[in-house]
Amino acid sequence: MPNPILVSLFAVILIVIGVLAIRRRVLFKMGVRNFIRHRTHSILVVAGLLIGTSIISGALVTGDSIDHFIVKSTYDGLGLVDVTVSTDRMDFFNESFFWELRNDTGVEEHSDGISPTILTVVSVEDDDSGQFEPVMTFVGFDPSLDRDFGQFTEANGSEIYAYDLGTDEVILNGRAADVLNAEQGDMLRISYRPLTLQGGEVLQKRFETKYVVKDEGKGQYGLQANIFVRLDVAQQMFNVSGRINLIRISAPGDVEAGVGNSDELVAAVQDALDSSPDQGSSELSVDAVKKDALEQAEETGEMFSIFLMIFGSFSIIAGVILIINIFTMLAEERKSELGMARALGMRKSHLMQMFLFEGSSYALVAALLGTLAGLLLAATLIFGLNSVFAIGEFGGIPFRFEISSLIDAFCLGTIIAFLTILVASARITNINIVRAIRDIEEPVLERATRKTTILGGVTLALGLVAFFLGYENLIIRLVAPCLALMGFAFVLRRFASASMAFTISGIAIIAYILHSVTTFFEGEMEEMAYLFIVSGVLLVIAAVMIVIFNSSLLVRGVSGSLGRIRSMRPIVKTAVSHPLNKRFRTGMTVSMFALVIYTIVLLSVFSNMFSLSVSSELVKQGGGYEIIGTSTIPVSDLNNVTVIDAEGNPVRIESPTLANDVRTFEQIVATYPNVTIDGVPLGGMGGGPMGFGLGRVLGVDDQFIQNNQYVFAEMLEGYTDPHEAWDAIQDNHTNVIVDLSITFAGGSGMQGGNGITVGDHLTIETVNGTKDFQIVGILDQMLLNGIFMTKENAQAYFSDSFTVYGNSVFIFSVKDGADAKTVTLNLERDFRAIGMDTRYLKEDIESMMEMLNSFFLIFEIFLGLGLIVGIAGLGVITIRSVVERRQEIGVMRAIGFRRGMILKSFVTEILFITTLGIIIGTAIGLTVAYEIFASMMAEEDVSFSIPWMHILTITLITYVASLACTIVPSIKASRTSPADALRYMG
C-alpha cells in the first residue's frame, strides 16, 4: 500500500498546479517553454534533481528485496509448519504430549497437520564418496504422521511420502547430498551419542541412502543440509524411546495462508497443554515461528530502508540545495527579462507561478527518472551485498520491488522538489525592477535595514523561546539555539559588517553543535540518526558561512600560495574573484560538496576504526592458540576417544596430527543454560547445543588456567595480575570471568551494549535453581566466548545437561614448523566422528575483515552518489558562467589572456569551489568523528585514526569527476573568439 499521506500531498500539488495552469495559461506556456528551451541545461538540472528521488527509491526497493528474501526463506524453510512446540533448549519430552494435542478438539479445529519430530545434529560420512560433514541436521520423522506436511520430491520429479523408508535407510536433501557428494544407494556412517552414554564413546550406525530429494517442500526444512530417518529409528539410536524434542503443527491453509491462522492455533495448543495432566507441560513453549519470522522480515527490510535513507539524506539535502541554486541562477539569467515583465505590469505572484510551472516540469521528470534510477541503484546494492556475504548458497537476495514503494518514492521526490522550488521562486522573484532591467547586481548593504534587524530580533526571540519550551526534544534543543544565533547575526548586522556578524554567529553555532555532540548524543538509535543529520547540516552551513564571509582572507591565502607562480597570478585573481562575488551561489555549491564529503569522511573514519579495532582485537584474542574446535558430541578426553562402529567393535581414534603437530591443547566443557542480566535474557535465541549462544558456560581446568595467555580488558579492583582473577574463580564458585562479547550483548553497534562491567552479576539457571554469579574479570577477546568457571563448578551446577559430560570446545596451539591451516583441516577430519568443527583463527579473522571492508565500501559508494549532485551542480554553474561571462572572456583575451589561461582560470575556479567543499567537509567530518569517538569510544582501547589514504582517494575521485563534468564548457569558453565575445550583447 502506498503511503496515503504522500499520495494525497502529491495529489494536492498536482491539483494546485493544474488549477493555476488553467487559470494562467500564458504563464504555464512560458514556464514549460523555458523548460524545453535549454536542452543541455535541462538535462543537467534533471540529472542533479533525480539523485534525491533515486536514493529514496533505491532505499525502499532494497528494503523490499531484503524483506522478500527473508519472507521467501521463511516460507521455504518452514514449509507448511506454522507453529512449533518444544522446550527452549530442545530437550526431549514425552511423546504423549503429541498425542494429546493430536486428539484435542480445539487443536484439531485450528490445524491441518501435526507431527512429532526429533531434531538434532550428527556427524555423517559417505563411505562411497569418502566425503564427510561433521555437523548435519538430523530429522527423525514419522512418514505417515507427517503426511499432512506434503511430499518429498525426487530428482526425477516423482513425489513420495517415503512410507517405505526402512530402519537402516535415510533420505538426503539436495544440500546434504552436495556436501557429501552422495548419490542414491551410497552407504553412510552416522556418528552420534545417545543420551545415556557418557565419556569417550561415540556410536556409529550405517545407513543406505534410499532417496536423494530436491531442496523443495519439507525436504529443505530449516534451509539446512538435512538427513531424514524414521522417528522410531531415531528414538532407538538416541535411546529416547517414547520421547521427542519437537512438535510441528500446520495451521489451516497453504504455506502462506497458514500464517493468518496461527494465532488461533497457538491459543488452542496452549490451552491443550495447560489442561494436560502430564508433568512437564510448563517446560514446553508454543511458538508461532512463521508469523514471528515474517514480522522479523518486515522489520529488517524496513530497518534497512531507514538506514539507507538516513545515510542518503545528506545527498537528498544536497539535491535540495541544488534546486535552490539552479533557480537562483535561472532568475539571475533572466533578471532583465523579469524586470521588464514586472515593469509591464506582471505581479510578483505571476513571476512566481511561471517559475513554479517550469520547476514542476523539472520536478516531475526528475522524480520519474529518479524512481527508475532507484531500481538500478537497488539492483547494484543488492548485487554488492550478495557478493560480499556470499549468500549465493541460499540463492542470494533476489531483486524485488513493490509498486507501492515506487509510488512512495516518486511522490516523496516530487514533494521535496516542489516545496524547494516554491521557496526558491518566492526568493528570486523578489526583485527591484530598476536594478533588474539594468541588470545591476543587488547592492551589498553596509548596515542592515531596520526590517532585517527586526526580523533578526524576532528570530532570535523565537529561537530562545523554542529552546526553553522544547528543551526535552533533542532536535529542538539542537536547532533552536542555532536559529537564535542566526537571528542574532542579523541584529548584529545593524552595528557591524556582514562578515563580522556572520563570522561570529557561525563560530558560535559550530561551538554549540560540537558541544551538543559530546553532551547529549545518547538515547535511541533513531533519534541519534536524526541528530546526526541535523547537526551535520548545521555545521556545514555555519562553516560555509564563515568561509564565504571571510573571503578576503581566503583570497589572500590562495593568492599567497598559488599566486607565487608568476603565470598563475592573473588566473588566480579572476578565478577566485568570481565565486566570491556570487556568495550565495558559491556557498550553496560548496555546501553540497561539503555535506556529501562530510558523510563519507565520517563513515570512512568509523569503518576504518571499527576494522582496525576488530582486527587488533582479534589478533590479541588468540590467547596463544591458533585453532578453535567445537564438537557436537562431547568427549571427556580428546586423546582417548573410542568409536563403537556399526559392527559393534570399539575403535580408538588415532590422530597423528594431534600427536605430532599440536604443541598443546585445552579441553573445555560447554553448556548453554539460560542467563539473564537484570532480568533481561542474554543473547536471546540461539542457545542450546545447536546454536551459538552468548549464554554459554565454559568449564575450564587447571591446565587451561595455567597455560592460557589471554589478556584481561578489565579486572575487579585490586587485581593486578591475571592470575588473581583466575584464582578468584577457583576459590569462590560464584565468581566468573567473561569474554568481551558479553558486554556487547543486547546493545547495537556503537552504542556499546548493555554496559556490563566487572562487579556486575549474572543470573544463571542451574540444577539447583537460579544462582547469581559475580563477574571478576572481562577477557579482552571474543573468539572463545562464554562465561568461564572451573570445570568442577560447571559440572556441579549443570550436571543435568548432557553437554556437560565432557569437553566440546578445544583450543589448539600448533607446533613451530607445522602448517596451521593443514592442521586445522586434519583435526576436523580425524575427529569427524565427534562432529568436530575446527577454525583457523587467522583465516577467520581475515575473511571477516574482508567482508567488513567490502560492506562498508558498498555503503560508501551509496553515499558517494551524493557527489553526483554536487558535480551536476558544478556543471550547471559552469555552463551558466561560460554564457554569462562571454564579454569578460572577450576582454580578457584582448588584453592578453591566452586561450590556455582562460581554460586554467575556469579550472582553477572549479577546483577552488571543489576544494572548499572538500576541506570543509573533511574538517567537519573529522571533528565530529573525533567528538563522537572521544565521548563514546575512548575508554575502549581503540585509538583514533584517520584513513588518510582513503580520504585522499575520495578527494581525487571528487576532483576528477568535477573536472570531467566541467571541462567541456570550460574548453568552449577558452575557444571564445574575442571579437565575437565583445560584440555579444547577452
Next chain:
Amino acid sequence: MKTDVIIEGKNVHKTYDTGRIKVQALRGVDLSVKRGEMVSIMGPSGCGKTTLLNCFSGIDDMTEGDVKIEGKSLREMSDNEKTDHRAGRMGFIFQAYNLLPVLTAVENVELPLLVSGVNPKMAREKAIGILEVVGLEKRKNQKPAELSGGEQQRVTIARSLVNNPAIVWADEPTGNLDAETSGQIMELLCRMNKENKQTFVIVSHDPAVGEMADRVFKMRDGVFEKEYVPLR
C-alpha cells in the same frame, strides 16, 4: 628611428560568414600608421570601424590581405604569439564592454601587468600611479558597477595604458559620455600620446573626437573614402 611604420595593413578584407548570410565588412583597406602617430577612423554606424580595429589588432582573423605590426605579420603569428603581443605591446579600449565586473578598479588596471608577469607589488604600484593620472586614485577599490560611465571609461584608459603599450586601440572611447567629459578624456589621450610617444588608433563617429588626431580616415561600406589632416 622615430618615424618608422608601426602598423601596416594591405588590402585587408573581412567577410562575416554566418552560414545564413555573408557580410563584407572590410573590402580592401590599406592603412599604415607611424610610431607615435594618432590616427582616427570615422564613419557612419555599420561601416566596418570596429571590424577594422579587431582585424588590425589581431583579435579577429581577416579574410584576405595582411597586417604587419612592428614588422611582424599577423598571418604568420600563432594565436598565442598574437595574444602575448597584445599583452605586452597593446592597449585596448572597447566600444561597450570593458571592465571585469568582479574586480575592483585597481585590480582591473593591474591585470594586464599580471598577465605579462610583473610582480604583484610593482603591478599594484603602477596601477595606482596610472589611476592617479586619470584622476581616480580615490575610486581604486570600487567595482565597475559602483562607478559612473565616465569613471569606468577612465579606468579603461588607465588599463589600456598601464603596460606602457606601443599601440593603443580605442573603439569609441567617449561612446556614451557627455561633451564635457568626452573632451576631458580626449585631452587625456592626447597628452599620453604626446608624452609617451605611443601610437593611437581611435575609432569614433564623433567629429569632435576624430578631429583631435594627426590624421583622419573617413570610412564607408568597408573601404576608406578619404584621408585628411584635420585643421586645428
